[in-house]
Amino acid sequence: xxxxxxxxxxxxxxxxxxxxxxxxxxxxxxxxxxxxxxxxxxxxxxxxxxxxxxxxxxxxxxxxxxxxxxxxxxxxxxxxxxxxxxxxxxxxxxxxxxxxxxxxxxxxxxx
Amino acid sequence: xxxxxxxxxxxxxxxxxxxxxxxxxxxxxxxxxxxxxxxxxxxxxxxxxxxxxxxxxxxxxxxxxxxxxxxxxxxxxxxxxxxxxxxxxxxxxxxxxxxxxxxxxxxxxxxxxxxxxxxxxxxxxxxxxxxxxxxxxxxxxxxxxxxxxxxxxxxxxxxxxxxxxxxxxxxxxxxxxxxxxxxxxxxxxxxxxxxxxxxxxxxxxxxxxxxxxxxxxxxxxxxxxxxxxxxxxxxxxxxxxxxxxxxxxxxxxxxxxxxxxxxxxxxxxxxxxxxxxxxxxxxxxxxxxxxxxxxxxxxxxxxxxxxxxxxxxxxxxxxxxxxxxxxxxxxxxxxxxxxxxxxxxxxxxxxxxxxxxxxxxxxxxxxxxxxxxxxxxxxxxxxxxxxxxxxxxxxxxxxxxxxxxxxxxxxxxxxxxxxxxxxxxxxxxxxxxxxxxxxxxxxxxxxxxxxxxxxxxxxxxxxxxxxxxxxxxxxxxxxxxxxxxxxxxxxxxxxxxxxxxxxxxxxxxxxxxxxxxxxxxxxxxxxxxxxxxxxxxxxxxxxxxxxxxxxxxxxxxxxxxxxxxxxxxxxxxxxxxx
Numbered sequence: 058x059x060x061x062x063x064x065x066x067x068x069x070x071x072x073x074x075x076x077x078x079x080x081x082x083x084x085x086x087x088x089x090x091x092x093x094x095x096x097x098x099x100x101x102x103x104x105x106x107x108x109x110x111x112x113x114x115x116x117x118x119x120x121x122x123x124x125x126x127x128x129x130x131x132x133x134x135x136x137x138x139x140x141x142x143x144x145x146x147x148x149x150x151x152x153x154x155x156x157x158x159x160x161x162x163x164x165x166x167x168x
Numbered sequence: 169x170x171x172x173x174x175x176x177x178x179x180x181x182x183x184x185x186x187x188x189x190x191x192x193x194x195x196x197x198x199x200x201x202x203x204x205x206x207x208x209x210x211x212x213x214x215x216x217x218x219x220x221x222x223x224x225x226x227x228x229x230x231x232x233x234x235x236x237x238x239x240x241x242x243x244x245x246x247x248x249x250x251x252x253x254x255x256x257x258x259x260x261x262x263x264x265x266x267x268x269x270x271x272x273x274x275x276x277x278x279x280x281x282x283x284x285x286x287x288x289x290x291x292x293x294x295x296x297x298x299x300x301x302x303x304x305x306x307x308x309x310x311x312x313x314x315x316x317x318x319x320x321x322x323x324x325x326x327x328x329x330x331x332x333x334x335x336x337x338x339x340x341x342x343x344x345x346x347x348x349x350x351x352x353x354x355x356x357x358x359x360x361x362x363x364x365x366x367x368x369x370x371x372x373x374x375x376x377x378x379x380x381x382x383x384x385x386x387x388x389x390x391x392x393x394x395x396x397x398x399x400x401x402x403x404x405x406x407x408x409x410x411x412x413x414x415x416x417x418x419x420x421x422x423x424x425x426x427x428x429x430x431x432x433x434x435x436x437x438x439x440x441x442x443x444x445x446x447x448x449x450x451x452x453x454x455x456x457x458x459x460x461x462x463x464x465x466x467x468x469x470x471x472x473x474x475x476x477x478x479x480x481x482x483x484x485x486x487x488x489x490x491x492x493x494x495x496x497x498x499x500x501x502x503x504x505x506x507x508x509x510x511x512x513x514x515x516x517x518x519x520x521x522x523x524x525x526x527x528x529x530x531x532x533x534x535x536x537x538x539x540x541x542x543x544x545x546x547x548x549x550x551x552x553x554x555x556x557x558x559x560x561x562x563x564x565x566x567x568x569x570x571x572x573x574x575x576x577x578x579x580x581x582x583x584x585x586x587x588x589x590x591x592x593x594x595x596x597x598x599x600x601x602x603x604x605x606x607x608x609x610x611x612x613x614x615x616x617x618x619x620x621x622x623x624x625x626x627x628x629x630x631x632x633x634x635x636x637x638x639x640x641x642x643x644x645x646x647x648x649x650x651x652x653x654x655x656x657x658x659x660x661x662x663x664x665x666x667x668x669x670x671x672x673x674x675x676x677x678x679x680x681x682x683x684x685x686x687x688x689x690x691x692x693x694x695x696x697x698x699x700x701x702x703x704x705x706x707x708x709x710x711x712x713x714x715x716x717x718x719x720x721x722x723x724x725x726x727x728x729x730x731x732x733x734x735x736x737x738x739x740x741x742x743x744x745x746x
Contacts, residue, residue, distance in 0.1 A: 060194055068198055072205070079209070104266050107252070114260035115344035119397035135718045138645025138727035 250341065250360060250370075253353060253387045255396075256428075256603055261349055261389065262367070262438075264339040267316040270325060272302065273309050277332035280304050287313070287333070290324045303332075315358060316340045341367075343438045345393065348400055351451040352391065352430040352550065352601065355438030363441065364449055366601055368551040388603045390426035395419050398718045399429040403687060406711040407433045410692035410702070416452035416580055418686045419715065422588040422675060425597025425613075427548075428683070430454075430581075452690065455552040457577035460688070461655030462516045462637075463673045463704070464573030464583070466625060468525050469513055470590050471536040474621040477527045480628075480739070482509050486519040495565045497522050500654065500703070501637065510739050513628050514636025516652060518572045525571030530562045533570070539616045540586040541596065542578060548599045554579045573655055574663075580671070584686045587673055591629070591649070591681040594622045627735070630678040634732040635741055640709035641674050643716045645727030649681075650674030650712065652704040657691060667691050672708035676716055682725060687711045 115121070126133060253262040270291075277283060280303035288296035291314055302311050315338065317325070325333060341356045343349065354365020362368035370387065403417040419429040432452040436444040450456070472478040486507045490497040499517050512520030525533060537543060537558070545555045557577040559566050569575040581599055589596040595613040617625075629649030632638045637652045653671040656663040671688040675681045692707040694700035701707075720727075736742045 064194070064198075068201075071202070075202075075205075107263050107265055110252075110260050111263050111265065111342055111344050117259070118345050118348070119394055120345075120348065120401070123397075123401075136721045137717075141645075141721070141727050 251385065251387050253389060255389055255391045255393045257392065259393045260344060262341060262343050262353055265342050266337055267340040268322045268335045269315040269338050270313040270317055271334055271336060272311050272313055273332045274303050274305050274311065275309050277303050283330045286328050290321060347435045347437045348396055350435035350438055351432040355441050357441055364552060365550055369549045389601050390428060390603050392428045394722050395719050396429040399715055400431045402711045402714045403431045403433055406689060406707060409695060410689055410707050412689040412692040414452040414690040416688050418453055418580055418584045420584050420588055420599065420684045422592040422681045422684050425599050427599055427601050451552045454550055454579050454581045455554050456579055457554045457557050458669050459574050459577050459655045460583055460669060460671055461573040461653040463651050463653030463671050465513060465521050466590055466629060466651050467540060467586060468521055468571040469628060470617050470621055470625050471532060472524050472528045473624055474617045475528060475532055478509050478524055480509050484512060484520045484523045486517045490519045490522050492565050492568055497568060510628055510631050514631050516637045521572045522568035525567050530567050533567060542582060546581060546599060549601045556582060573653060580686055580688050584684055588684055589616045590622060590625050591675045593619050626678045630735055631739065635736045637705050638672060638709055640705055641672055641713045643713050644730055646716055646720050646725060647677040647679060647728055647731060648674050648716060649678030652709060654703040668702055670702055670704040670707040672704045672712045674712045674716065677728060685712045685715050
């Protein structure tokens with residue numbers, strides 16, 4: 058029985074293609090499963106993050122912080138006008154040392 | 169030697185038939201080889217799975233289909249349309265968390281009595297008899313027992329090992345700040361649908377335009393948790409002190425229409441939707457239609473100034489009540505003398521304002537009412553919104569009473585949006601709760617009054633606080649301008665003598681307005697502190713002053729030298745007293 062060269066090439070090509078299809082199909086399945094796993098993990102992480110974020114938001118609730126602060130510093134008040142000034146309006150160290158530093162108050166450095 | 173197993177051919181074919189048979193034999197061999205290879209591959213895989221145990225591979229094979237589904241649909245549908253809500257600084261206001269809910273399948277339950285007893289011990293809020301009744305109802309195969317279990321409860325129930333008790337993972341909407349954003353954000357029901365506020369609005373947004381309200385897959389609002397907390401605190405203090413039926417507060421950026429804070433009291437905890445009283449869900453700031461009284465006067469003044477009907481030097485006689493037909497218009501703080509235009513606003517003269525409205529005329533007033541959107545339902549992203557109550561037919565008396573805020577009913581948000589336009593240079597911005605770029609705004613700003621009128625109005629509003637009826641709203645360093653409002657409530661078709669809606673609307677700093685603060689109290693009660701007064705100047709203005717004092721440093725509004733004396737002297741009002 059004589060088999061032509063083209064037949065060998067055809068058989069080898071078929072086998073090679075079959076192997077490739079098998080390989081790629083498996084690879085696609087593996088990757089799909091990996092994506093599903095990663096998505097599942099991401100979803101878990103996302104849920105964990107949301108829990109942490111909600112806790113952080115709850116712990117930083119201004120009302121809660123205000124009550125906690127009041128327990129330690131019950132004399133805290135909102136800042137008033139004389140407590141604000143520009144950086145450039147602050148006296149330099151030289152001026153501070155030349156004058157009586159104790160006499161410089163927030164009131165008299167307001168422009 | 170001849171092989172006995174192989175039969176001797178009885179017929180020897182030659183030529184083309186012989187060749188065809190040989191070709192067929194070759195093809196059969198090839199086909200056989202391919203089948204053999206396939207079987208070898210399957211056999212090899214079987215041997216590998218059998219002898220070289222790979223738990224991960226088995227696991228993967230067992231859920232390959234669901235894995236593909238999960239890979240294709242990584243986000244659950246419910247989460248896709250119920251996003252987390254943040255304030256303007258990235259603080260979480262509302263989010264979904266996964267919780268487990270307990271249900272039972274009575275058809276597979278065995279020892280119902282014992283199951284009910286054990287479950288009631290873990291969940292004491294459930295009645296044992298009721299549980300037993302549910303467990304023995306064999307006509308059903310799915311009965312909810314408890315939604316949103318605590319993880320510890322889930323663990324304990326799982327440990328019981330009772331057949332027929334199952335868990336279902338559900339998304340639960342949570343609000344870490346409790347009732348702080350109750351009305352403005354609203355809440356969702358057990359089924360995940362919005363019941364009120366922004367949550368309800370988000371359900372109405374068409375899917376194709378939903379992306380427009382998203383930023384980084386979340387809803388970013390214009391609200392500021394810090395300012396909301398301050399406003400809530402101060403309105404609550406006023407509420408506790410004056411015991412009104414309702415109270416509300418709004419803080420708005422006058423240059424963009426962005427709402428930084430919105431409060432309505434009494435409120436509710438959106439984490440507990442079942443315990444919310446329906447009456448507490450009423451959002452006074454957007455749904456309440458009120459005759460708001462003198463806070464409306466700036467609109468009359470702005471209309472008159474914009475049409476050159478008045479100027480700051482004009483004087484109107486307020487010596488006697490204004491008689492129009494049977495109606496008699498008088499002043500609460502009667503000065504019984506001619507008043508200049510600034511004095512009319514400072515002392516909140518109804519007589520003077522009515523006369524100014526008569527100078528302007530009905531047509532112009534109606535035109536400006538339309539410009540300020542007093543006939544429209546607002547487009548703000550909140551579902552509970554009022555349609556203003558405006559007169560169908562205008563009369564001379566109606567024109568005069570409307571000039572000082574009686575005879576038409578508006579929501580506080582309408583007035584806040586309108587006054588923002590008066591002070592911001594003359595542009596009306598639709599109030600908004602969702603942070604947007606300029607190109608994505610709800611509606612493009614429209615010019616309502618001229619820039620010059622806006623500048624003149626700011627000065628008049630500053631005079632009210634510097635030496636007029638709004639001195640309780642003066643805050644050292646922040647140059648507040650504003651207007652008081654006290655409107656008698658209607659009882660049995662008549663205006664009540666002792667029940668009012670008291671309000672104060674303030675903007676600061678008046679020379680470059682940035683923020684507006686509006687506080688309204690419905691039916692406040694007087695206290696010894698207020699000498700029994702229940703006017704907006706006494707009940708609402710101090711709350712506005714406190715909000716400004718606390719929020720200005722946070723919003724980086726630079727304090728300025730107080731100009732009270734200078735501005736009063738400029739208008740010859742240095743001896744002004746309310």
